[in-house]
Amino acid sequence: MDNTTAIGSCLARIRSILNELTKAEQKAANYILSNSTEVIHMTITELAEAAHSAEATIFRLCKKLGYSGYQDLKIALAGDIYTPLESVHKEVDPNDTPTVIAGKIFNGITEGLQDTLQIMNGPALEQAISTIAAAQRIDAYGSGGSAIIAADIEHRFMRFGIPVRAYADPHMQMTSAALLKPSDVVIAISHSGANRDILDAVQMAKASQATVISITSYMRSPLSKVADIALYGMAREVNYRSEAMASRLIHLALVDVLYVGALLKQQDTFIANMQKVRQAIAKRRI
Missing domain, CATH: 1.10.10.10 (Winged helix-like DNA-binding domain superfamily/Winged helix DNA-binding domain)
Structure with a gap:
């Protein structure tokens, strides 16, 4: 329609x-x-x-x-x-100053982070970190706003010294999934957890015997159910809205936790790689 x-x-x-x-x-x-x-x-x-x-x-x-x-x-x-304005953020008012709007949005993000911390599944998080630290390859799948998070995974995790790629195109996701091996890991990000393209790619990845880690905003989403390890980021104001502003930042925070956790699992190797990256980037500065 x-x-x-x-x-x-x-x-x-x-x-x-x-x-x-x-x-x-x-x-x-x-x-x-x-x-x-x-x-x-x-x-x-x-x-x-x-x-x-x-x-x-x-x-x-x-x-x-x-x-x-x-x-x-x-x-x-x-x-x-809801009114069109409330569909962007339910707490804002037309008479709010930019500073007040910033406070309301920031408070929503803070509340979402605290909510996520309260429902955090420690064993699942530990399993996800250990799986990532042992992976031979990491592919990240995300569409729309979640593609940004997948791209962030590629940007950060390439410092681990293993192949890391982010895929936003459904056809490329399926191609990636078909070529995975049991030692590989997929991190699939979807706010709703009901994106048909992501679900199809994840099913293919599982058929390739790769381990699938999901990051969604819903505990009982289709993606959470099919993933080997399911992680959740709660955002109070975006449960149905297409903007999903707070959930994007909360999902990025979960990625940071995975990144730091995996780094600590293999400190010597990862820190040495990061030092090489810093030295290479330093040569590009004036």
Whole structure:
């Protein structure tokens, strides 16, 4: 569907076709009508469980409503509930000064970092760090805003002295995944954890017997379920919004933890490599 019809009107659409839906679809639709504020924070799996429906039923409902998928429906649903300004950041006000806006956004990021720390899975984090430290090759997959995080992984982790590449193009992700080996690691980043291209590439990587580490904002996302090691970054203001501002920074913070943790696992080798990099870069300075 086009962008002019994607925002808003979701609840009205549901009511308009309610009688034309199957009983299973009606059950899901009625749940959305009664719990719209909660639904925009749910994954498709969570909605299916809460509405006592199947994920396939939710997806069919989205299609009948004219949406390309569940995420498209959530964006439209948010348009019914929030103003366009709130869809960027729910706390900002038109009368806020730039300093006040900065304070609100920074506080949201700080809260998200603290939330992430509270739900941190220590054993999973330790396993991810050990896996990265022992990897022979690291490939990072990310689309859209998450491509920036994948690129940051390439920029940082190349100092480990092993092949590291970031892939944003779906075809290149699949090519990369098909050529992986059991000693290789994929770090897949997706705010929603429901990006079809990323999921397809990760499935291919697993078929190649590589270890998959996921970084998402949802504990029960499809990507979290398929990954060998799942890490989560929580951001309060971006559970459904396309901007996903805070989650991007929180996911970058998780990458920093992985980087420093892996560095400490093999300090002598990694520090020697970093020193070589510094010396090489120093020659380029005036």
